[in-house]
Amino acid sequence: MVGLKPSDVPPTLGVKMASAGAAACFADMITFPLDTAKVRLQIQGEKTAVDGIRYRGVFGTISTMVRTEGPRSLYNGLVAGLQRQLCFASIRIGLYDNVKNFYTGGKDSEYPNVLIRILAGCTTGAMAVSFAQPTDVVKVRFQAQMNLNSVSRRYSGTMQAYRHIFLNEGMRGLWKGTLPNITRNALVNCTELVTYDLIKEAILRHNLLSDNLPCHFVSAFGAGFATTVIASPVDVVKTRYMNSPPGQYKSAINCAWTMLTKEGPTAFYKGFVPSFLRLGSWNVVMFVSFEQIKRAMMVAQKRTEATN
Template sequence: MVGLKPSDVPPPLGVKVLSAGTAACIADLVTFPLDTAKVRLQIQGEKATVGAAEGIRYRGVFGTLSTMIRTEGPRSIYNGLVAGLQRQMAFASIRIGLYDSVRDFYSGGKENASIGIRILAGCTTGAMAVSCAQPTDVVKVRFQAQQNLQGVARRYNGTMQAYRQIFQLEGLKGLWKGTLPNITRNALVNCTELVSYDLIKQAILTRKLLSDNLPCHFVSAFGAGFITTVIASPVDVVKTRYLNSPPGQYKSAINCSWTMMTKEGPSAFYKGFVPSFLRLGSWNVVMFVSFEQLKRVMMATKKKYEATT
């Protein structure tokens, strides 16, 4: 991927796709509680709570996590993990694993593609990934938003049951609910995340500030996480609320945005910003570092296998 030295042999497409999906799953396992806290903060204030949930308020990322553990148990911070891992294998493998190939296709194989080409490639793979993985995102968000409290009815009891119930009650449209805002969000995230990582890493290597190793990958990923959070947070909040909403609450994603603006003001679009950054920054670090290392391990294994056959 980004930052390969001219002497390096680019990994095959299959290696990049598999290592991207695997690295994203590793990153999700590490950072999933932060994502759950982000979702709870983003939907807070959307509607009045009732019964046992009345009076529960979330304050800050760590306050949200501690409140969830205290009121719902430790497992609650991993609500939706199965769907989250399914999402990453379907989503990250496409948006990250195919990025180099799509970038090279648009640039005609040029070694240093322009920023415009990189952005276009990021938007393309982001949109492709959402089109395939949207049902997993719907289920993940709804599980993360679901409160596991006595006296509060649970919408879903299991991942596969959630897919079936959404299909039965809302049809295919329900499983692909919010595809357009999610494509918008993930096109923004993908092109910002990958292009930022690409450019930061390239600048570090060009100026010889660091060599192509773990510290370089860490700095590049952390910077990409911050830039991405600033740009994508408003769309992410709208996406989360729209995906979690019951049928009929919002007419469209635009209506959801307008309702947020008129009832809660502009600050609603940056609800959960700190957990978003903590999650996205740490997710980027774990994912990109794992991705770079997994590619190298897979390439080394492939070369050893070819040498023995």
């Protein structure tokens, strides 16, 4: 066994939500430069980059950003990213088991139907976007802006960005791209959680590994790859639409159509490698941390109850 042992008592909703939020923030801090590189590659093509800068590949993008804008540019939007994960991951991951049980009618089933899992994943993903959308808009815009000079920077700080968007674009600006984001995160969430669930379940059912770190690692890696393949097209449209100035695109669908007609189908898979590197590594760090933090919180809760 590697890491903490699984608890005999199921974790409470509060434990699951807190563990999911903490694990997602930890994963974001480690993988954020890959996410920033992904955003830069995704928006490349919608307009000529400043001073003719072009990004080629994930490591080329990171290298160019460090050389022209400094290392801190890789963490543009981190504060908004952590704010996003605190409310986003705690809902979409923390509520998943409870929503899954709700759809089964409260019946304890060791292996729920795949359709029930997919429905639960889509539900919690859509619910999370409703709360976290403004943080996602600010995060994307920070990652997209270039730090070459003061003129090219749209926002100086996270709170100033929320205020600026609200004053100039209204509430609709803060919730810009909600539809593609709900679509993207419903896909991501159900693929991520359902794939992780199924792979982990198959491994444990066939006694290939015990319910610990190696099992969580393999399950999370598989979930990351499957999620990247399915969610990349929607993710690119979401990023382009969120980052666009008012009036550039009539809607998310118009944004997708413009990309298709002007850049071709491959535009929907721009930034695929950094997306996979980011989602794969993010899933591994997040799920492994989530399982261990959840178990650690359960141990602490048991000790507190025993003392009382």
